[in-house]
Amino acid sequence: QKEVEQNSGPLSVPEGAIASLNCTYSDRGSQSFFWYRQYSGKSPELIMSIYSNGDKEDGRFTAQLNKASQYVSLLIRDSQPSDSATYLCAPTVYNQGGKLIFGQGTELSVKP
Amino acid sequence: DGGITQSPKYLFRKEGQNVTLSCEQNLNHDAMYWYRQDPGQGLRLIYYSQIVNDFQKGDIAEGYSVSREKKESFPLTVTSAQKNPTAFYLCASSIFGSANEQFFGPGTRLTVL
Numbered sequence: 583q584k585e586v587e588q589n590s591g592p593l594s595v596p597e598g599a600i601a602s603l604n605c606t607y608s609d610r611g612s613q614s615f616f617w618y619r620q621y622s623g624k625s626p627e628l629i630m631s632i633y634s635n636g637d638k639e640d641g642r643f644t645a646q647l648n649k650a651s652q653y654v655s656l657l658i659r660d661s662q663p664s665d666s667a668t669y670l671c672a673p674t675v676y677n678q679g680g681k682l683i684f685g686q687g688t689e690l691s692v693k694p
Numbered sequence: 695d696g697g698i699t700q701s702p703k704y705l706f707r708k709e710g711q712n713v714t715l716s717c718e719q720n721l722n723h724d725a726m727y728w729y730r731q732d733p734g735q736g737l738r739l740i741y742y743s744q745i746v747n748d749f750q751k752g753d754i755a756e757g758y759s760v761s762r763e764k765k766e767s768f769p770l771t772v773t774s775a776q777k778n779p780t781a782f783y784l785c786a787s788s789i790f791g792s793a794n795e796q797f798f799g800p801g802t803r804l805t806v807l
Contacts (some may be wrong), residue, residue: 616796624801628796628797628798680725680796681739681752682739682796685728686734
């Protein structure tokens with residue numbers, strides 16, 4: 583089993599729809615969870631951090647965390663073509679001082 | 695402006711040559727990291743450093759070396775022992791601690807000919 587698994591893409595949604603990106607992780611000790619957006623040819627940009635179970639909203643983005651199920655998701659409401667990118671899920675590694683482990687990413691394409 | 699800089703943006707080297715990638719940050723972050731990204735894949739950790747003069751191997755350290763003589767700088771050397779060095783190299787930094795967010799520099803794309 584991979585340590586971090588993300589739904590395989592590419593994920594295609596029409597403009598204005600909700601995009602749902604999913605991530606499961608194997609390390610039960612993971613405490614912090616991050617979502618990065620990466621445009622083609624560019625470096626990752628941090629867009630959401632979540633540390634406790636439940637939902638965290640920031641503008642059009644909502645992160646959801648369920649530690650019991652080892653599941654974290656990112657919802658993008660009112661998707662825009664500018665949201666087209668690869669989204670990387672990154673939980674921390676237990677007891678290793680901030681070290682992250684990255685999923686392979688989900689490519690999102692928002693069609694006008 | 696605070697941020698992380700990496701240079702050069704593109705780097706071409708002949709097989710068998712060592713090459714050093716620069717990473718500098720002025721965010722006063724304690725921890726710095728080096729990752730490698732191959733096409734269509736996630737990031738893999740090469741080395742990381744949580745304080746000056748100390749660093750740890752990541753998951754794919756073979757063929758790489760680092761130094762951390764200053765808090766602001768964390769250069770990565772790709773040696774001739776690295777079997778497949780062509781990749782996108784990313785440097786990141788964070789405030790020390792397990793809950794803290796990592797921020798990335800713009801990356802260096804290395805091509806070995």
